[in-house]
Amino acid sequence: MRKSDSAAEDRAKAKSVKPLRALWPFLRPHRQLLAAALTMLVVAAVFTLLLPLALRRVIDLGFDAENAERVDQYFIAMIVVAGALAAATAARFYFVTRLGERVIADVRKAVYDRVIGRSPAFFEQIQTGEVLSRLTTDVTVIQSVVGSSASIALRNILILFGGLAMLIATSPKLSGLVLLTVPLVVFPVLTLGRRVRKLSRESQDRVADASAMASETLLAAQTVQAYTHEARARARFGGLVEQAFTAARRRVEARAALTVIVIFLVFTGVVGVMWIGARDVMAGEKTAGELGQFIFYAAFVAGAVGALSEVWGELMRAAGATERLVELLEAEDAVEQSATPKPPATPARGAIRFEGVGFRYPARPQAAALSEIGFEIAPGETVALVGPSGAGKTTIFQLLLRFYDASAGAITVDGVDVRDMSAEGLRSRFALVPQEPAIFADTARENIRFGRPGATDAEVETAAKAAAAHDFLMKLPQGYDSYVGERGVMLSGGQKQRIAIARAILRDAPILLLDEATSALDAESERAVQQAVDRLSRDRTTLVIAHRLATVKRADRIIVFDEGRIIAQGPHDRLVAEGGLYARLARLQFSEGAIAAE
Template sequence: MARGTTIPDRPTSRRMGALGALWPFVRRYRGQMALALVALVATSAISLILPLAVRRVVDNFDDGAGLLDDYFGAALMVVALLALGTAARYYFVTRLGERVVADIRKAVYARVITLSPAFFERVMTGEILSRITTDTTLIQSVIGSSLSIALRNTLILAGGMAMLAITSVKLMGLVLLIVPAILIPIIVLGRRLRGLSRANQDWIAASSGAASETLLAVQTVQAYTHEARSIARFDDVTERSFAVALTRIRTRALMTAIVIFLIFAGVIGVLWIGARDVQAGAMTAGELVQFVIYAILVAGSTGALSEIWGELQRAAGASERLGELLAAEDALRDPPRPVPLPRPVRGRIELRDVGFRYPTRPDVSALENVSLTIRPGETVALVGPSGAGKTTVIQLIQRFWDPRSGQVTLDGIDLRDMARADFRQAIALVPQDPVIFAASAMENIRLGRPDAPPEQVREAARAAHAHDFIEALPQGYDTPLGERGVMLSGGQRQRIALARAILRDAPVLLLDEATSALDAESESLVQAAVSRLSEGRTTVVVAHRLATVKKADRIVVFDGGRVVAQGSHDDLVAQGGLYARLARMQFTDMPVLTELA
């Protein structure tokens, strides 16, 4: 199977206790739950009263029209109460289900959005979205419908069995003989259903993951005419999901057929014996009719419970999967008592003997014993071949990862001793591949400072040389930019990202290939904006194009995860070595298929 469609190994849900994970969300609404329970008990009790009324009508059929009128009038009142109680039960239970699912979705999203990049290396975004949508829909169905129906049928089953015993102990004893035969297939096949339900949900999540991965890169897929292979890959995952679902459906259909046959075959047998007792005068016709109705209620409740059991098992699997997200262990954690970053922030950054390896590539050292001090207000450029460790330094400064050895500090404080939300407020980032959200241009720039007034947003756009093209959009700054900024060119997206950084006005500025997607004219304009922006700020620039970093205060050359040289452009060229070789490649007429590509 292709990468990204593999189902992680997880323990199969062996018990319905997984539904207990929903209790913290349900208990917040005890009052609403109590109202639903009152309505539930009331409707169940009314359902159990009706057979008594029918018995009285049958046994007193010859006692006159007046008494019959009274009985039928009372029956009409009971039916009206049943309708009102059922409506109340539906309202309170369905409302509770919708409210609980909304809370679960919010909790899962709030948890996932704070997890570090290490988590997203293991779990695909599409699978997470599947859990937030498909799994929560299952839970909504259970809390808002199946659970109340299960409780109602349980009450009717218990009450009906009691009334059967009151009506005829002999016939009741025969009914009890049928129960073990009904429970055996429910228990045996139910265990298989639990595993199949969990596997079915996992494959649905894998299908969503495969779809989201290719749809987010649809232009690349089409450019390389990879549509047929992508379709085949998605078809394969979807068919596997269908195969598991089909096995689950067959198992559940078999269980339903067995249970229903045993229930009604048993009822027919009991009624046959009861009919002979009426003929022998051992019981009245009304008592037999009452017993028949209660037997039908008990049989119907048992059948309904066997149906709902499958739904509860699917919900247990869904609850387990959502619980995994809520309980996901993050590789990075804020300390219990974080040290506050002193304000104003000076912006002194230090890497002290830092070593780091990515979890997915544990055999490859991304950084090896790197020590680097960046003084407040200094502009430092990181250059070197691809994979040399430049972007890793940027990520460590933001504490997206923790070094395996050594320290990364800001103003002398280890990043691990501070709250990430605290020190990240002092950092502005312009990434190599800027992300544009499906919101307006105004809101996309406001990501840098959400409370910024419109005029400050426009000033930031002007400084990033983005104002003119934004104003030319159909609705100006209010124009939606489409998912991932499909309406914009690469250079325009990068200038939006630069405007965010300018608006943030942070003391530390990180530029990761910030001008790589710009044409020569735009690059010149943006370079001027970056030069103004970096004044008085600690600026770390990652660049492949050496022309963009010639004026940096210091250039640090990386190779193989190590610092191999540092100094000014002229000094490094004079020293020879890797930087001088790269500079010759870029500043002569040689092809640009270099080590930096």
Template sequence: MARGPVTLDSAALDRDPSRQVGALRELWPYLRPYRGMMAGAFAALVLTATVSLVLPLAVRRVVDNFNSESLYLLDQYFAAALGIAALLAVGTGLRYALVTRLGERVVADIRKSIFGRVIGLSPAFYETTMTGEVLSRITTDTTLIQSVIGSSVSVALRNVLILVGGMVLMLVTSAKLTGLALLIVPLVVVPILTLGRRLRHLSRANQDWIAASSGNASEALLSVQTVQAFTHEALSRAAFDRVTEESYRSALSRITTRALMTAIVIFLVFGGVVGVLWIGAQDVRAGQMSSGALVQFVIYAVMVSGAVAALSEIWGELQRAAGATERLVELLTVTDTVLDPARPIDPPLPMRGEITFDNVSFFYPSRPGVAALDHVSLSIRPGETVALVGPSGAGKSTIIQMIQRFYDPASGQVRLDGVGLKDMARAAFRRSVALVPQDPVIFAATARENIRFGWPEAPDDEVEEAARAAAADAFIRNLPEGYDSPLGERGVMLSGGQKQRIAIARAILRDAPVLLLDEATSALDAESERLVQDAIDLLAEGRTTVIVAHRLATVKKADRIIVMDEGRIVAEGSHDELVAEGGLYARLARLQFTDGSGV
């Protein structure tokens, strides 16, 4: 089902109708490891269906011998009926336990598989896909599949067995009445096929609108402070209400269609059964069949008609699950634009940190007509500190992203210690890179765990040493539980500067030969900036350091300054050399580094 890079959130609401329930075959790889559990559930299912079909035979014997003078024989029939009921209860309980466990296990595996897939997709995927859409698929869609595997499929199989077995036993009981009952089948099949096709499409559309609603809510809640700061609550509510109402209207169409299909099928089935039984009653009065035989036929007819009605409802569930399966498979099979090579080359060890851009051009997927990098050639020596400066949108942060291979160049090559990034596994060379982003990410974990994110196995003393080096130790110890204090979702307990220092401590702990600083001191006050700058200067010794910065203190200390504009390198040199040249750097220096009157 892979169709190349997929823009899930925009394509979700405008796609072809869902395939038929055959899409559920995609779940087989997740079911295969639990064949033993499936076999046990199927055996319990066959047992309960068989017992259900035997029960009317016992009832017939009781009815036909109700006026018998032999009490012992009547007691035996009642005892047999009771034993059958007990067997049915045990088999049903066993079937429920096995299929429910199977559903939970399979869905857990699917969720792990999908999360493992999407967590490794390159940022290009998330440029065109809302996170809420992905989360909806992992939660809502997998819940649908859990319902189907843990309930609907087994119920469907049980009803199929009862339908087939019941029809055979109806035929044995009365071929005449069974033949009349079969005349109803074509009338029942037509609405199932016609309305079922529409139901498939509506079910898929409904799931897509639910995902769109989740994406809208996720985006607003993740930016709740910005929403409130700009008094955008009413508009955000209106946008969410609009998408949610569309989801409701879509669900209403699905519910109406399914209700109509169910009503038509049940009326046709039970109306037909009533007609057939009326004929059977005439045969009993005429002495052509016994009362017990008619009762037996009635029970089988009710069981068969109930099975048909149940299958018509389950068919709708299976179609919804088929749509959900398609959506999940899209995530599992979406083609990423950044892939590890089939036979990756090991990074050079020890890593020296030489970075080379060889005539690199790059376009962001969301802006294919604008070059973020335009034939950039750059060589950074091992241990050199290079500052990237230029106006917003010049390509500075893009350089940082290309070094981490978040994207691949449209042309040219990026190399680390002479080896192309495309030739190495991403996880292998990224271990040699530490990043401090402009907008630091703080996880809903403790301060210690947030710093340890840079090196998961780090002992506590090294975590605290990294925090001291980043000037973060003092404020961390002032938290209610010190290093073990939860920082809240996205670090809501911290100021911007404190978040930045946690991120710097994380990079210090990683102790990588390549250090990337994207406006790493932008959110710090003067005192904290001085402390952190001292830590960065110490950390940068012997490491290749690439800094995106605007502050004079940071830029002037760099071994070399690269000036960028519109995706191109327009000048490079030391601070004094570039100021003497005039041009863009000198203008930026006057505007950003001083009061605008001089440098």
């Protein structure tokens, strides 16, 4: 993924347009549209090549009065050909552009569908901002190729080879001279084309770096401003933008060099051949019409080569963009889904078992997050997970939801190993209330309905009432239909938490995962929410990451973690009597008002 050394290695390997082959699976479903576009492209190229034939006849006839009728016929024929050419070109534009828009829509959906299901380990290797850059900048580059440049390239290839065939038919001698100039043009195209592609990939990487940094700081704009880091953020972003500009400038310079060399060589060769042809006409070896026809075809060939040199740079740039998107599509996930997943056990009971579980985060393989963890939770039991920061409590939740796979041991839910179930089947058994709830840029009603998309308005409001959210929601300007802003910026921390609790209540899952769901509430709201959670927990298995003694004392059992190991478990009174870490955390609760947070 996007590590500086691997990115440089990838760019060094970029030497051809072969990565564009990866677009074929997206083109294949639209073969009829592709065939229509190619047909119109061929028709347009054929009509283009017919024009010089009529022109030759006109020149050879001359402009004498006695040939006026035949001259008129040839000019009418040219108008008909021009009309057919215009119609075919318009049809080609329509089909090609439509194909490009369709393919790019499919590419965007495929990349997003792939990325949205990736585990957190995937996002430890690539920033969200870079993923967004690839979904926007890189896809736009590919769109220009599929919807335009590829068509132009194919059209000019047809004109190039068709024109060469007509050149040979018109004058083999002059055609041989033209062909001698081809190696002089092809060599710089291939050489500079590789450099353009390498620089294009580098340019896109630099844009992605800037996008990632902008996304990161804008999502934390209040923190940036609170710590007066605006100037530093501006300087850093400005530096990344300048790096992107420098990379883009180098790419543009390479393309400009490619263009000037190719065009100069092509037209110099054409002028030299025309010079020789003019002397042949003066010597009576050719007619003026043949020379005119040859000049036109030579101009077509030269124009096609010049256009291909321009388009080649675009194709190389698109190849780099395709490579980056293919990286996302083909990136291996640390959490592999079973090819033949087992269904969750029915009926759902909510039994959980950890057996000899060990785990290390991919980004920190040297440190064990969990070591030899083993415990069982009976259906309907409420268990509190307690311990200092970094003890492993949140990791338990992440392994249960299979955001990561355990390095050792086994985890089962209702007797079925979590690795044997599909992610969707497993997670349907859980309702999660994180300490920092995710609030989406939508209405309050839809944020609650996120827990169960098919829920009715009445069910949404019932869940809100149970979470003590109904009263404050009714005071919003449009009630439940009030827009809450990006990440819920229009709500307080406690209001966000109550919406998250309502969402979990609405989900109605057999296992609740609560990361101290009442930590941001005032005393009155906390009491109401705690009562709702107590009612909700009566017939459900509940795991609570507890930071408050009031929450801990309500649990049927407490599991105490320290440095990734279970050091004690049991009811509150017994653990206090035993002394040790739990007793110390309990004393801190009484004296300082909080147990150390995860």
